[in-house]
Amino acid sequence: MKVSIKTLKGSSFEIDVEPTSKVSDVKKLIEVTQGDNVYPADQQMLIHQGNVLKNDTTLEENKVVENNFIVIMLSKKGSSSAASSTAKEPTKQPSVDRAIPTAPATQPPAPPAPVSEPVTAPVPTATTASAPAAAVTAASTEADNYGQAASNLVAGSNLEGTVQSILEMGGGAWDRDTVMRALRAAYNNPERAVEYLYTGVPEQAEAPAAVQALPVPAAVQALPVPAAVQPVDPSQAPQSAQLSIPSSGPNANPLDLFPQVLPNASANAGGGNLDVLRNNSQFRGLLSLVQANPQILQPLLQELGKQNPQILQLIQENQAEFLRLINEPAEGAEGNLLDQFAAGMPQTVAVTPEENEAIQRLEQMGFDRDLVLEVFFACNKDELLAANYLLDHMNEFDDDAPEPPQ
């Protein structure tokens, strides 16, 4: 028999089925006829005269007869999923009550928003709070620095404390007698006394020291170089007296210049005179330093012996000529000194990263790099001590700036 199949879109088609056919067979026939992409059998729903036909029943049982019409529609699996999710909702409540629960569904997203705002708010507050704390810390540091910049003359009970401080500042480089002599020459001004310790005590103060040295022949005998010179030239006696004066402070410059002298020494291995040394610019710089500050001769010779034994041997073999070199007036000494300092500084850059940072911090305080380097190493790389020294002598450094280092 022929049965009309009507679709929801208004179209219809006919299929030829038997009254004894099962509804599932009819669905498969429709799938074959119309295409499985249009009406897949598993999604078909057939309706006949108000009844949804079940797959396991026959057309005869559903009273389908010739020329009857059956409505076909597709069930959506997505809709089934939505229905299953809807199952959670209560089904027997009045519709008015069901409308109310819809509103709370919209509200749950709202509560998280206020929660996130309080979480965000404290962060800038904490950041703002920490910044003022840092500013307060910086202010405190500045106040401390200003307080430490005070300068004054010492006398009486303060003298002993000042002497002790200067000894600690030198880190053992100066002995107590030297510090006392420097203070006396500076009329008990501790800042000036420290400057004398670095640059040398003035000659007017050296004269009494030289006189004191004469009555002690044993001290003169202890120096090998001056002792060897005496028999050769009696006029050298005053030189020996000066040489006996103890060193007043460390000097890093010899270490800077010796490496450059080393190659020349190798070339001079066969030479027997000091003419080559005379022509060496670095060596002339050393001679200028010795002439400006005679008390450094002894440690200079010791360092020279360690760094370059050949040059020391050469000097010992020609001591008379070496002494003449020392007494000769240096030509363009100031120019050479400046050049030596400029050339020597790069070689001193053998500092650890921490020391470099400390030097940079001292420079940021407003001092020249050369000055900072000098003070930093003089204070045995103690940043705090160097900072105090720089601040205490700020005015003196400004006055001395135009003048070349002495």
Place this chain on the structure above:
Amino acid sequence: MASSGDPSAVVVPRNFRLLEELERGEKGIGDGSVSYGMDDADDIYMRSWTGTIIGPHNTVHEGRIYQLKLFCDKDYPDRPPTVKFHSRINMTCVNPENGLVDQRKFSLLSNWRREYTMEAILTQLKKEMAASHNRKLVQPPEGTFF
């Protein structure tokens, strides 16, 4: 069948009216979104009917098939039939406990006229599903019955 009133008016007897509706249902006149038929073919009084409504588009009812039972007693069509949903549905005019369509809330039943048919009831119910107060109500799971 004594008639009163205008002598010219023809009063169609109940059985002839039901037979006419039965034939219309079997022939499938209409868009196919509603269909109906007799529930018990052996009942000579043709009182029990079954119908289906396919949910309209763009509503929560889309893709669903709602089955209903209509009972036309002996006073039909002078009085409206009893309409009851067999498939579970959430509508303003349907009793949520038993699926009975409330006559006071469904205008077609409360303003019943003799010319109305069972097809008109089903078609009007479908329109009611698409009304603004029914189209977005949360629905029970598909395939459940009262």
